[in-house]
Amino acid sequence: MPPSLPISRDSQSKLLHILRLSAQIFAQRGFQRASIRDISRATGVSLSGLYYYFESKQKLLYLIQKNAFTSILESLTQRLQSLHEPQARLHLLIQNHLEYFLAHPYETRVLSHEEDALDEPLRKEIATIKRNYYNQAREILEQVVAEVPGSNLNPRLAILTLFGMMNWVYQWHNPDLDPGAEELTNVIVGIFLHGVLPGAPEDTEFHMAELPAADS
Amino acid sequence: MPPSLPISRDSQSKLLHILRLSAQIFAQRGFQRASIRDISRATGVSLSGLYYYFESKQKLLYLIQKNAFTSILESLTQRLQSLHEPQARLHLLIQNHLEYFLAHPYETRVLSHEEDALDEPLRKEIATIKRNYYNQAREILEQVVAEVPGSNLNPRLAILTLFGMMNWVYQWHNPDLDPGAEELTNVIVGIFLHGVLPGAPEDTEFHMAELPAADS
Amino acid sequence: MPPSLPISRDSQSKLLHILRLSAQIFAQRGFQRASIRDISRATGVSLSGLYYYFESKQKLLYLIQKNAFTSILESLTQRLQSLHEPQARLHLLIQNHLEYFLAHPYETRVLSHEEDALDEPLRKEIATIKRNYYNQAREILEQVVAEVPGSNLNPRLAILTLFGMMNWVYQWHNPDLDPGAEELTNVIVGIFLHGVLPGAPEDTEFHMAELPAADS
Amino acid sequence: MPPSLPISRDSQSKLLHILRLSAQIFAQRGFQRASIRDISRATGVSLSGLYYYFESKQKLLYLIQKNAFTSILESLTQRLQSLHEPQARLHLLIQNHLEYFLAHPYETRVLSHEEDALDEPLRKEIATIKRNYYNQAREILEQVVAEVPGSNLNPRLAILTLFGMMNWVYQWHNPDLDPGAEELTNVIVGIFLHGVLPGAPEDTEFHMAELPAADS
DNA sequence: TATGAATGAGTGTTCATTCAT
DNA sequence: TATGAATGAACACTCATTCAT
Numbered sequence: 001m002p003p004s005l006p007i008s009r010d011s012q013s014k015l016l017h018i019l020r021l022s023a024q025i026f027a028q029r030g031f032q033r034a035s036i037r038d039i040s041r042a043t044g045v046s047l048s049g050l051y052y053y054f055e056s057k058q059k060l061l062y063l064i065q066k067n068a069f070t071s072i073l074e075s076l077t078q079r080l081q082s083l084h085e086p087q088a089r090l091h092l093l094i095q096n097h098l099e100y101f102l103a104h105p106y107e108t109r110v111l112s113h114e115e116d117a118l119d120e121p122l123r124k125e126i127a128t129i130k131r132n133y134y135n136q137a138r139e140i141l142e143q144v145v146a147e148v149p150g151s152n153l154n155p156r157l158a159i160l161t162l163f164g165m166m167n168w169v170y171q172w173h174n175p176d177l178d179p180g181a182e183e184l185t186n187v188i189v190g191i192f193l194h195g196v197l198p199g200a201p202e203d204t205e206f207h208m209a210e211l212p213a214a215d216s
Numbered sequence: 217m218p219p220s221l222p223i224s225r226d227s228q229s230k231l232l233h234i235l236r237l238s239a240q241i242f243a244q245r246g247f248q249r250a251s252i253r254d255i256s257r258a259t260g261v262s263l264s265g266l267y268y269y270f271e272s273k274q275k276l277l278y279l280i281q282k283n284a285f286t287s288i289l290e291s292l293t294q295r296l297q298s299l300h301e302p303q304a305r306l307h308l309l310i311q312n313h314l315e316y317f318l319a320h321p322y323e324t325r326v327l328s329h330e331e332d333a334l335d336e337p338l339r340k341e342i343a344t345i346k347r348n349y350y351n352q353a354r355e356i357l358e359q360v361v362a363e364v365p366g367s368n369l370n371p372r373l374a375i376l377t378l379f380g381m382m383n384w385v386y387q388w389h390n391p392d393l394d395p396g397a398e399e400l401t402n403v404i405v406g407i408f409l410h411g412v413l414p415g416a417p418e419d420t421e422f423h424m425a426e427l428p429a430a431d432s
Numbered sequence: 433m434p435p436s437l438p439i440s441r442d443s444q445s446k447l448l449h450i451l452r453l454s455a456q457i458f459a460q461r462g463f464q465r466a467s468i469r470d471i472s473r474a475t476g477v478s479l480s481g482l483y484y485y486f487e488s489k490q491k492l493l494y495l496i497q498k499n500a501f502t503s504i505l506e507s508l509t510q511r512l513q514s515l516h517e518p519q520a521r522l523h524l525l526i527q528n529h530l531e532y533f534l535a536h537p538y539e540t541r542v543l544s545h546e547e548d549a550l551d552e553p554l555r556k557e558i559a560t561i562k563r564n565y566y567n568q569a570r571e572i573l574e575q576v577v578a579e580v581p582g583s584n585l586n587p588r589l590a591i592l593t594l595f596g597m598m599n600w601v602y603q604w605h606n607p608d609l610d611p612g613a614e615e616l617t618n619v620i621v622g623i624f625l626h627g628v629l630p631g632a633p634e635d636t637e638f639h640m641a642e643l644p645a646a647d648s
Numbered sequence: 649m650p651p652s653l654p655i656s657r658d659s660q661s662k663l664l665h666i667l668r669l670s671a672q673i674f675a676q677r678g679f680q681r682a683s684i685r686d687i688s689r690a691t692g693v694s695l696s697g698l699y700y701y702f703e704s705k706q707k708l709l710y711l712i713q714k715n716a717f718t719s720i721l722e723s724l725t726q727r728l729q730s731l732h733e734p735q736a737r738l739h740l741l742i743q744n745h746l747e748y749f750l751a752h753p754y755e756t757r758v759l760s761h762e763e764d765a766l767d768e769p770l771r772k773e774i775a776t777i778k779r780n781y782y783n784q785a786r787e788i789l790e791q792v793v794a795e796v797p798g799s800n801l802n803p804r805l806a807i808l809t810l811f812g813m814m815n816w817v818y819q820w821h822n823p824d825l826d827p828g829a830e831e832l833t834n835v836i837v838g839i840f841l842h843g844v845l846p847g848a849p850e851d852t853e854f855h856m857a858e859l860p861a862a863d864s
Numbered sequence: 865t866a867t868g869a870a871t872g873a874g875t876g877t878t879c880a881t882t883c884a885t
Numbered sequence: 886t887a888t889g890a891a892t893g894a895a896c897a898c899t900c901a902t903t904c905a906t
């Protein structure tokens with residue numbers, strides 16, 4: 001997390017300040033569209049001065065993404081320590097995720113949207129952290145499902161679907177309109193565990209044959 | 217002084233060919249990163265020759281997105297005509313969506329990922345079509361929920377969550393590994409309607425107070 | 433020699449014009465110091481317009497050097513065809529070299545001075561042509577020496593010394609002051625073959641022991 | 649307000665260390681290409697720290713060149729004091745030159761290759777030293793020639809040709825392959841005084857009329 | 865003596881777009 | 886319909902140098 005060169009306390013906190021503003025700019029304009037000049041303007045640091053804090057635009061993006069993921073993972077790990085009940089752990093995973101997302105909307109957008117903007121080898125580094133997170137989530141889910149006798153759930157599809165619900169939030173969440181992390185967590189946990197319909201699922205299943213097919 | 221959209225049959229089909237290849241390039245490299253030169257290379261049409269078919273890079277993106285949405289909406293509208301049962305209509309919505317997504321992965325990515333790459337006024341035009349689609353989906357959902365007495369579901373959150381599940385698919389779906397549209401539809405419909413757990417939801421609800429809070 | 437893209441007669445001759453002016457600028461300011469903007473100014477072609485004719489500054493230097501060498505080598509090969517007497521061939525080699533040097537002082541300076549400014553793999557390509565030329569020169573020299581019975585001359589040292597005499601010319605030759613190619617050739621041929629002293633060499637040799645040594 | 653040249657013993661020797669490493673870097677990458685950062689890295693001295701030892705990159709180059717020339721000239725002057733025979737003095741000039749060149753290949757390259765990298769007025773200062781050296785060499789040569797009755801040698805051309813032979817050495821000398829200073833001196837003295845051919849020169853002269861002309 | 869932090873000027877290069885043909 | 890030739894604006898990045906400490 002510290003830049004390759006500087007060590008001082010001031011320098012560190014200035015870097016963090018730059019990362020924060022850069023995340024905002026990348027979120028608003030997109031990584032490719034945003035120019036280092038934009039960041040220079042926003043931070044008040046001269047164009048060349050920025051390069052004292054990061055070696056390249058790519059590396060800047062990398063630092064933002066790594067910082068964000070580390071933040072989420074550390075908080076999750078710490079909070080999970082005291083929880084052992086499977087459903088409680090799943091609830092926490094979702095809540096932790098959404099709390100970060102709603103508290104850091106810019107970093108979130110960069111995380112969710114600019115995954116592919118990184119070139120190798122930085123891309124792989126981030127992918128590794130991500131996979132780590134994904135595996136942890138999947139384990140938690142599998143323990144929830146393990147309690148249900150006779151479930152034939154595909155855990156890969158289930159967890160990716162869950163991530164879809166959560167990660168898409170950055171595309172639509174309006175803080176003036178939509179609920180905060182706590183209530184949003186309850187909604188998503190509710191849908192993920194029990195769906196929007198209560199009661200027996202058996203008689204609501206449809207089969208392709210009954211549906212009209214697309215033309216092409 | 218070429219027309220904004222060319223008229224001859226040949227010209228039309230060549231435009232479609234260009235749109236297809238452009239979608240692929242935009243999907244693979246991202247809109248900003250991809251250059252018209254990339255498209256020239258891929259299509260074999262000279263750099264300046266391309267401008268006969270579209271007026272600007274923005275307009276090219278617009279054409280791709282509009283074509284894709286139109287395609288999805290037309291197919292949906294047509295297929296819905298013969299279906300009146302609410303849950304069947306919802307199932308069809310999801311299936312129609314996923315069928316297009318898996319059949320046109322490049323266009324899908326451009327649709328989901330390059331929403332904000334358009335500037336006004338083109339952005340607003342696409343947003344209008346999108347809102348149209350969203351409203352239709354929401355109506356279908358509300359009819360499903362209306363059948364359930366005493367549901368306190370927030371339909372905005374529910375439908376956006378559903379779109380999250382579906383739209384995120386382009387980020388992870390691997391045709392060699394993951395099921396096709398039909399089965400995927402069943403999985404998502406299943407989770408959305410009934411969740412990953414069967415049975416009574418009441419006793420599985422958690423409350424924030426029991427969960428550890430994040431540090432910062 | 434033609435650029436990768438353009439083919440037309442006009443384009444070709446414009447490229448040659450650019451190469452000529454670029455050689456002058458590289459000669460006067462040095463390759464690294466000279467900027468593409470300098471070349472844009474000198475040629476009247478816009479900064480970006482230049483990149484239609486060459487792909488990079490490196491490639492521009494490469495084109496200049498390759499053109500120059502090709503020119504020298506072609507002229508040499510052609511003129512050597514009708515000459516078979518060894519000394520006459522050596523004389524021609526030197527004259528051909530000097531004629532080009534005095535007629536194209538800018539290209540010459542770029543050739544002699546900017547050898548190492550090229551990066552691989554272009555550097556190697558030029559080196560190959562140069563080695564070709566060097567080998568031809570060495571063969572010619574060896575045939576001259578072969579006629580002398582009992583010569584113990586090191587041909588590598590001899591030919592490199594000869595190239596030293598010739599290639600250094602660009603560092604000092606003043607057209608207002610110094611003789612032209614013909615006379616200069618005679619001088620260099622004279623010194624190289626017979627030295628600045630006439631008569632018997634035997635009694636003028638010195639041995640280290642008689643000379644004072646340097647301090648460090 | 650550091651002095652233009654530092655005074656302490658330590659400082660002096662550190663400056664010399666910096667000059668040595670800088671010469672190497674300038675030799676290997678070329679003056680313009682080499683950055684002060686390269687020198688900082690090589691010396692371990694911080695970027696700004698270097699500016700205590702020299703005021704600018706130009707001045708650094710100047711110091712290297714001046715040091716080198718002073719070294720050559722001082723050694724030459726001292727060693728010439730005890731020698732009075734003209735040919736012996738010429739031999740010594742060449743040997744002194746080559747000994748320095750082979751012992752200090754980096755400084756040599758900077759001397760021979762980066763002549764024009766200096767801007768005025770530093771350029772003129774070095775040029776003055778150089779002219780000094782050149783004049784001394786020319787005087788020595790003229791005394792050699794004065795002993796030969798009836799010589800019509802152009803001394804300017806002769807001495808510049810000699811410098812060509814010597815100065816070009818840095819372009820090709822390979823310590824693993826080529827002889828050391830002593831033998832190299834003998835070879836160059838031999839060629840310069842007597843040429844590569846022994847015996848009477850009169851009948852080996854060629855005239856332009858007999859040679860084929862170049863095309864353009 | 866020495867350095868971390870900063871900067872203005874400049875670099876080579878790319879890009880979407882144009883226009884005469 | 887199509888293209889070769891051209892351009893202005895912008896971009897990421899590097900550089901020699903400075904200055905407070």
